[in-house]
Amino acid sequence: MVRITENQIAKSLFAQVQKNRQEVAKNQLQVATGVKVLDPGDSNFSGTISQLGGVLERNDGYERRINALEGSLQYQEDILSSVTEQLVRAKEVAAQGANEVLSINERFSLGEEILQIRDQLVALANSTYQNQYIFGGAATSTPPFTDQTYTNGTGSTAQRFEYTTVAGGQFIQNVKVSDTLTVQANTPGDQIFQRAIAAVERLGRALQGFQTDPVAETGGLPDYTILPDGNGVAYTFPADFGLQTSDIHNAMDLLDQARERDILPERVDIGSRLRRLETAEELRELTDYSTREVLSTLRDADPVAAASNLQLSSTALEASLTVSAQVLRLSILDFI
């Protein structure tokens, strides 16, 4: 016969109550926090939980950068759309000016209007986003297009707007928007605006009565080293009136080229980059969602299970307390 003593009973009842109480405390915490893994020791998967937490944190950073880049590209697209409008307007004015019914003076005042369009184009090319020049490559603190002095074909000093050749002017920045994808954030301004500004400038000068000498492109690429010689030789009127008209026509061709070869492709490119950003964002959301789901199964308490576990463990605790009270009350003294 196994001998059972009061000490034994008291100890084992106490141990049982303690165990139940710990269980209740654990379940209470789960219900209160909604989480069952707070410290690494609470789970066999704590390494994985930490890793998934890292993925989510990285994703947050990507989201921030995707949004910032989206804003910047959207802004660039708006600028290019304004540029297109300006070029269309310049062409309208030029078409008007090419009409030989107009007098020299009337052409001169149209030239004034064209030079204002040029100034607007320069201003657009020198746009800033968050106080940084967008189209200057990595030279973000100085305007990329400036009025520069040069020596013209007749040997005298002249001015024109030109892409500043500074260090980093051709720098292209790539922004990391996911673990595997980077997206180009900028295009150096000369590749977008140089030809447009030159064409408008040449048109303005021609209308104002100065010969320009459009130089054929070499190899299909714009030759920026030979620019409109706006302050060059003045036309001799009326002999050069026909030449002026043909220069205006040439400048109009240049305007079309600028629009079709520079501005339009860049807008298409920005559009495709924006779409890639959207894809990256969708992918990020997807990863985020699935990661959160896995993390939740590993770390979060199932509220229903936690609540019913709490109920169960509370009942068990109550039962063990009741049993303890009953058993400990049993004494032989009551029967003698």
Place this chain on the structure above:
Amino acid sequence: MARYIDRILSVSKSGLSAQQAIIANTSNNIANVNTPGYVRRRVELATRPTHDSGGVLLGNGVDVGSITRIANDFLDKAVNSAVSEFEAIKVQDDFLKRIESLFSLESNALTIGTSMNEFFHAINDLSANPASIELRANVIARGEELAESIRNTFSGIAALQKEADQQIVTELNTVNAITRDIANLNLAIAEKETLGGVAADERDQRYQLLRKLSEKLEYQMLETPDGMVNITLSNGFSLVNGTRSTSIQTEKLPSFAAPPPPSLSGDTLNYIVYDFSGGAGTGHINLTDIIASGGGSISGLLQIRGTNDPANTSAFQGTGTLVEVAGRVEDFTRSLLITMNTLNLGPDVPAGGPFNASARDLNNAAPPVFGLFDITGGIADGGNGLPDTADLIANGRDNFSSVLQFAVTDPRAIAAAQDDGTGFFQGDNRNLVALRAQQETALTGSVTGNTGTFQELYDQTVGEVGNKRNSTRVRADVAENNLLSAEESRDSLSSVSLEEEFSDLVKFQKAFEAAARLIKVADEMLQQVVNLI
């Protein structure tokens, strides 16, 4: 003829006093029902020797023999070894519980993991806009936060190690007090028991002390025929020998040649030694490893704190949970100090020559060596201009984690650009691109040899801490159950049962009544004899 009546009277008398003795013992058992360590006692009765009374061998009554302690050596020992096992694991579990809070998985806790991700975010954000002073200031703030969380984590671990060491000192004092008391009780028991009988009270007390000693360390025990116990460690070192006890102590500078225990804080930790030179201070026997390999809280503390092999030259080569975890944190720090700083200097320009940093800050200046992360007081560079492991080793430091800091304080001094010979420009982010790529680059820890990205190294550490805690918790549960069942077996035999005592009480009371009645019968018989006259 009255000689038989005399016999009846004397036999009844022996019965009366025997039942009284038993009831007295029962009352003692009842009184001590809740006394810790009390072992129930039983009065042994024996029939008195008969003698010839004219050819008839009549009984002579009862004698109160000795008092027996109802105990079993094997059950006692089982409890003691279960106690040792449980205490060793419990103390480790307590410490691990505190370590794991340094690696909390709560999403808003500031840990190395979260601050590292924030730091790389800051670099990534800056790389999109390298000239921004705000974003540069953000990199500095996040870098300082990362350095701080590394410092906090490492110092937290180092503080726990120091605490464990101090606890060992206190526990040893208790051990010495216990062994002294056991030796004294040995003497008392031997003195009492040579006179015959059982020194039950002293044995109860000694049992309590032995159990307390089991909580502290694991020992072997042998009872000698004179009732004394000898206590030895598993290598035969004697803690109690008869009436003599041996004090053991902690020593930071033992006489034997050994590297100090692996200290994370830089403060020397203790060895456990016996000083055989008697205070002259030169003769020590090393007991650390023997005690660490057994059970008991001191063993648990030693295993958490870490012990050293004579071949070890650095703190991180020691064994011990805290040392292992700290080694992983140190890996992280050294990778930051070497990898990030080397990259922060930029590629070698011109390549092949003495290293020439090509990175440039916003003022077009090259970053200093150990420019991004640094430690208080700086690190002596080996002279080649490039931070490497040799520089760290030459630094003569145990660890860099507790003094790590973010070296850049001026936002303009963060090197975002690289000088490729074509001139400096503000928007250049090439150096930042190289730095951010470190988030995905696999590294090899120079301390533990673990490999992985920063994130993976951290995840591994969290997993390691979690698994260790999980395992000690399960083992602690098992050990507690073992202890409970060992105690149950012992209690079943040795502790007082009130039901039993009360039923005994009724039984012996009846016997007492019967003996008293016999005296009355004898009296009546004698009366009748007298009336005959």
